[in-house]
Amino acid sequence: MPEKVSSYRWVILSITWMSFLTVFLVRLGIGPLGPFLKESLQISHTQVTALSSAIGITYLPALIVAGWLVDRLGIRRVLTFGTFFIGLCTVLLFFASSYQDMLIILVLSGVGSGCVFPSTTKAIILWFSSKERATAMSINQTAVNAGGMFGGILLPPIAVTLGWKYGWLFMGLGTLVISLTCAILYRNPPQEEIPGEADNVPGRAPKRSATALMSELLSSRDIWMLFLAGFFMNIVEWGLMVNLALYLWEALFFTEIIAGRLLSLTEFAGLLGKPATGLISDRLLGGRRKIVFMLMAGAASVIALVIGLSGDNLQWLLYPTLFLFGMAAIGWGGLYTALAGEMAGKERAGTIAGISAFTLVLGAFVGPPIFGFIVDTSGSYQAAWLAMALSGAISMGLMSLVREHRKRI
Known part of the structure; x- marks a missing residue:
């Protein structure tokens, strides 16, 4: 890749990164607004967490289609x-005038959220070599935590001074500006074919059908173990x-x-x-992803x-504990996404991104309500943790059952 192109x-x-941020400004804005939503709308803990999970109803199928x-x-x-x-x-x-709205x-x-993850994942797979891909993917994933940090720092003061609805207005207008930026600045790398033109290149084998690609992916034991590992880890992260x-x-x-602010500290650690x-x-590890994920x-x-077991008694130790929790429970996303993309290959990068994100969002979909349901039914946070x-x-x-492929794309 020429240097001028490479720098782009x-x-x-x-x-x-900005596009990924838009997804999580909304989803993670619900957490810091939780106390205000409970009091203003007179709803339960489970209903607050259901707002975050509601996105997943269309997000899940949209990921596959996108x-x-x-x-x-x-x-x-x-x-x-x-x-x-x-x-x-x-x-x-x-x-919106009610909880139902x-x-x-x-x-x-x-x-809309379902369109962003596979798009950004394939963009990074195409633009970055295997020597930089996990780093680039991880940097992109920091948008998740930046969204949580911005929400934790800005939304409560806005809710106190102007009302909790104004946070949504400001975030929405900013997101529309970002969409315009995407339309103007994004372009494909020179070596990437324009969709639909590959079959017209003499001497080049035709692309396999989407059905064949999907069948090959879903027949892999390693892919399924990877998906399930991400599912259970995302329950922890979103919980x-x-x-x-x-x-x-x-x-x-x-x-x-x-x-x-403490939520923002935890998000910052994940960032x-x-x-x-x-x-x-x-x-340091020559592109090995599996061992790092397992440690986290x-x-x-x-x-x-x-x-x-000891949350009530941690006192000042709560702060470093939350910082370490954020690094471990939130800091794995880029590594995981890079591994999934590399196991699939460039031809299937968009498809694998959609399917892997589907399983991740299932974890994010069920994690917060399960946590909230346990709290509501037991009257305590201990069982939820x-x-x-x-x-x-x-x-x-x-993840220990996944056979990590050494081939890099």
């Missing part, structure tokens, strides 16, 4: 549409991110603003953990166990 990969990474569309129509079209639709739905949240709008927003502020507010009696683990995998899953399991510890341990065990 960082522009691409900036575009994918992954296929990215491989057929190209990244720019799908990415631009996705960010625009997210922005539109987020602005509409400002006008919010649920409907969040369900619709999942269509933490959506419920932490409520736990700190209800169980440890922090104020809403301080609880939001640092993602590029750090990508660099370790790329530079094991650490997340142990820390969830500690919080479940112990459930998170179990999920992390299962994830580590499943």
Whole structure:
């Protein structure tokens, strides 16, 4: 790749990062607004967490369809549409007059969110070599935590001064600007074919059908173990991110603003953990992803166990504990996505991104409500944290069964 072209990969990474941010500004904005939503709408803990999960109703099928569309129509079209639709739905949240209205709008927003993950994943697979891919993917994944940090720091003060709906308005308008940026600045790398033209190149074998590609992927034992490991790890991540502020507010009696800041600290730790683990995998371990993931899953399991058994007594140790929890439970996403893409190959990058994200979102879909349901039925957070510890341990065990391929694309 020529140097001038190669340098544009960082522009691409900036575009994918901003696009990924739009998905999680909304999803992770629900956590820090949880106390305000409970009081304003008179809803239960389970209903608050259901708002985050509502996105998954359309997000899940959209991921599969969008992954296929990215491989057929190209990244720019799908990415631009996705960010625009997210922005539109987020602005509409400002006008929602009831809990039911919010649920409907969040369900619709999942269509746009489902377009972003496979688009950004394939963009990074195409623009970055195997020597940089896990690092780039991890940097892109920091948008998840940046969304949580911005939400934790900004949304509670906005809710106190202007009202909780204004946070949605500001985020929605910003997302619409990002969608315009995607449309203007994104382009394919020179070696990437324009979708639909490959079959016209003399001497080149025709592309296999989508059905054949899907069948090959889903017949792989390693792919299924990888998917399940991500599913259980995402239960831990989203159980933490959506419920932490409520736990700190209800169980440890922090104020809403301080609880939001501690959530931001945890998100910041995950933000640092993602590029750090990508660099370790790329530079120190020769591209090995599996061992790093297993260490993080094991650490997340142990820390969830500690919080479940001794959270009320940690005192000042709570702060470093949450920081380490954030690094372990949140910092694995880029590493995992790079591994999934490499196991599939460039031809199937969009498809595998959609399918792997489908299983991840299933974890994010069930994790927060399970956590909230356990709290509501038991009247205590202890059992919920112990459930998170179990999920992390299962994830580590499943990843140990994956045979990591040494071939790099």
